[in-house]
Amino acid sequence: MVTKIIANWQPYCTEENCIGIGSTRKVYRVNEYVIKKHLHPIGYKQSLYEIELYQYMKEHNAADLFAEMVYVNEEVCIQRYYENLELKNDQTYELNISEDVRISNRLRAILLELDRKFDSFDLKDSSNFGLTSDGELILIDYGMTKSLYEKEWVPLAEAGELPQIYFETCRICGIQKELRMYGKEDKDKRCYGCGKQ
Template structure:
């Protein structure tokens, strides 16, 4: 299955299969895998970081806490699929690493190591976690680093070249949800479901 996806991934990347979009990658589900399409070179750097981290943790027998990384090239990343955490009031939220009973000590230790060894960024955002078949948390998006965020992502977001996420009412469907906004001059208050990429 993976080799078939790698050799011909574009037909799988249709709106019916889309399960998420960030500022640098768009995610499509294909059976038990996801294809993360790199929308920007930063997305490719994130995927390279993810495969490096996954291989490092696999050698230390803690890769079960991370989404299995299968393949990366300049266009895409293939990863094992995990069910997304539910939104709260149509938005993601910050996990309370200290109090959340879904975060076992082993995962807390992994998050600390990712922060200290790999300069990982935004490890508490619920959108970066999925659930395995037993309902345990698995980190599915772990490639952004603090330095990559500060030196590359922030300047592009401030210039309106990469979207930032704002929680506002969509002008089309009228639902308060996360909107992708491109700099301060962007007045298009539509959500992704209503057509704004």
């Protein structure tokens, strides 16, 4: 199946298959895999880092704590699918790393290593984790580093070229949820579901 997706991924990238969108990548589910389509060159850098980090963890017997990276090119990456964590009040949230019972001791140790040794960013954001069949957390989005965030993402977000996420009321559906906002001048308060990319 994955060979077929790699050879011809475009037909799978439909709104019906979309399961998430970030500032630099859009995610589509295809059976037990996801296609992360790069919306910006930073997304490609994230995917390259994910596959590099996954290979490192594989060599150090910790790959089972990360969603398997299968393939990367300039347009997409393909990764094993895991169910996303539920939103709380239509928004992501910060995990309590020390107390969340779904975080194994091994994953807790790896998160510390990612912070100290690998410059990893956003290690407490619920949107970066999925659930295994055993109900334990696994990293599904682990390509952003602190240096990439500070040196490249922040300047582009401040310039309005990349969206920042704000929890506000959508002017169309009237629900308070995460909105994609492009700089201080962006007044279009619509959610993704109401048509704002």
